[in-house]
Amino acid sequence: MAKAQAGARRGTRVVVIGGGASGALISARLAEQGFAVVALEKAAIGNGSSSRSAACIRAQWGVAETVMGMRYSEWFYTHFHDLLHAPLADRPWLIKQNGYLFLYEDPDQAAPAWQPSLRRSAASAWAAAQAQVAMQRKLGCDVSLLDPDEVQRRWPHIDAARLIGATWGPADGFLNHDLIYRRGFARAQALGATVRQHAEVTGAEVRGGRIVAVQTTAGRVAGDWFVNAAGAWSPRVSHALGGMALAITPLKRFLYFLKPDRPIMSAEAWAALPMTIYGVGPGRGAHSRPDGATLLLAWSHETDPEPEFTDADQDVIPPAFHHAHGIDNYGYAVLAELDHFAPALANCGGLHATTSGYYEMTPDGVPLIGIDANLSNLVHAAGFSGHGLMHAPMTALLTTAIITGDVTDGAVTLPDPFADHHITLAAFDPARDFHRSPHEAMVL
Ligand SMILES: Cc1cc2nc3c(=O)[nH]c(=O)nc-3n(C[C@H](O)[C@H](O)[C@H](O)COP(=O)(O)OP(=O)(O)OC[C@H]3O[C@@H](n4cnc5c(N)ncnc54)[C@H](O)[C@@H]3O)c2cc1C
Incomplete structure (x- = not known):
């Protein structure tokens, strides 16, 4: 060139x-x-x-x-x-480095209904996480492995009994x-x-x-x-x-916003909550982070590509994905997922908004x-x-x-x-x- x-x-x-x-x-x-x-x-x-x-x-x-x-x-x-x-x-906040916390489930603590394949995928996700942390550290990242006791100590609202461990990147956050x-x-x-x-x-x-x-x-x-x-x-x-x-491939994605109706932790602890990923591997990956006084939640889902979407389609939220359409919509499925890992957080209020947009996925x-x-x-x-x-x-x-x-x-x-x-x-x-x-x- x-x-x-x-x-x-x-x-x-x-x-x-x-x-x-x-x-x-x-x-x-x-x-x-x-x-x-x-x-x-x-x-x-x-x-x-x-x-x-x-x-x-x-x-x-x-x-x-x-x-x-x-x-x-x-x-x-x-x-x-x-x-x-x-x-x-004129310098408003641009980045909040609250960290990223990936929670990994302990295959031996999983519910009896878990299929053997899910146990295997949880075990291999944790093995892959440990290898990735080694690679990330080699590249200079401030990332560490946490054991369940440490997770419990730092974030008491998380049910650490179901975890095998977590990865923690304090420099990560949101923009x-x-x-x-x-x-x-x-x-x-x-x-x-x-x-x-x-x-x-x-x-x-x-x-x-x-x-x-x-x-x-x-x-x-x-x-x-x-x-x-x-x-x-x-x-x-x-x-x-x-x-x-x-x-x-353009794929629709949704964000949900939970409004607490009571405090479950101090305002400082809430504001410092990390982006948390509730389980890694097939069928997992729901996540949340604080967004002012509310909690932003999301989870990827199977959806059809929309290569011809219009500008207006970006904000179209089908009833099955809109929080206001009954408790069987996708927003409540995300909350149910949170409930496995952080029940106090999942039950501290109701969903009050849904927004959407397109991911642009490559293979x-x-x-x-x-x-x-x-x-x-x-x-x-x-x-x-x-x-x-x-x-x-x-x-x-x-x-x-x-x-x-x-x-x-x-x-x-x-x-x-x-x-x-x-x-x-x-x-x-x-x-x-x-x-x-x-x-x-x-x-x-
Ligand atoms: C729900 C959701 C959650 C997300 N979460 C995260 C996240 O946590 N972190 C993260 O990093 N990313 C996230 N993303 C992805 C991220 O938002 C996008 O990858 C990023 O914003 C893409 O920026 P862009 O400037 O490339 O594209 P865009 O912001 O989409 O901008 C493209 C622009 O091109 C314009 N355009 C299109 N066609 C033409 C044309 N013919 N002529 C002139 N202009 C045209 C459009 O109007 C548009 O304004 C998320 C996305 C969604 C939808």
Whole structure:
């Protein structure tokens, strides 16, 4: 890949498609590097999943590139206001590092009704967790294994008798999602970028395997490079531009909000509750975290792909998934799951809200970040499989490196304080062989 000289960047035009967290941080980083950036958003910024997210962040992942990426992202978000040059008087909270607690069940303590296969999967999940913690620690993560007594001591509301152990990452937590894309675009604009809302990309002029300009509902926009950061819409955008088919499936996901009707712990203990995952492995994975005075809850479920979803579909909640439709809806199934592990929490109030949005799933749960197979100046930055908000700083770093050509032997070197680490771009190649690529097991 040709390396763009720093001086040559000035005036090189990059068109970023998508007004979410990815588009915002990519625009800001490119603008900082001297590129002339135009960001295009079909509606208003935040129209997609970035405003509908549970907004959690963790470095406890299974694929080394993701672990390292999230270490960088956690660092980026803890320095967000400095890095984006926010005014000192206007720095609302951006990250709360309450930690991530994965609870693992003891197969020997499981209910008699448990099938032998469930016992086996619980045992193998714990074995895999221990190996992963070793890998994460090797990459510099502050992650530890906790025994059930320690879990009980730190979080007395958890029934530790059913646990074999837990993994604990105190640097993990959750983000103020709206601020990410608002401040990201503001920084890009301060550096001269143009952000055009209500400009939907509908097609492209292609010459010699390169895009010369995109057509939008607000006119033609020419560029030297183009970035597809259109989230769950990105396969459609790639198709409209004449790019490759992207292995991304939009799947509906729901969030539930529980309002306590009585305190079950001190306000300080509530505010400090970690993101907690109630069991890992097949049929498990319900999770919760505090969201102000309420508790945010979620759990992934089987659902049909919706490749042609509309903007309005993002907020459509079928009765079977809406908390207000009887106690047999999915929200109460999530509460029942919590009840196995933290009965006091599960029974401290009722559900009072349901929200929804689309995950953009890839076959291996790892994003697609790289140059299109057909168009040599189109970079895809999509397919975040439920972790695009936490990945956005790393997405911006990799996308910018691809465009500047700051890639050595297929790898991107992280900036200080992680300059000893390299991210292999092949792990994110949009054209990779998903039968062979490493899979993320714990996509929640
Ligand atoms: C319920 C839920 C919970 C989640 N929880 C987490 C979590 O805890 N942690 C985490 O990191 N991630 C989470 N995610 C995932 C995360 O929110 C997304 O991966 C992330 O927001 C993607 O950001 P993005 O900028 O890539 O895409 P988006 O925010 O979806 O932005 C894409 C933008 O592209 C625009 N667009 C589409 N087509 C066009 C076009 N033709 N022309 C111009 N613009 C176009 C859209 O309008 C949209 O604004 C969750 C998602 C959901 C739905």
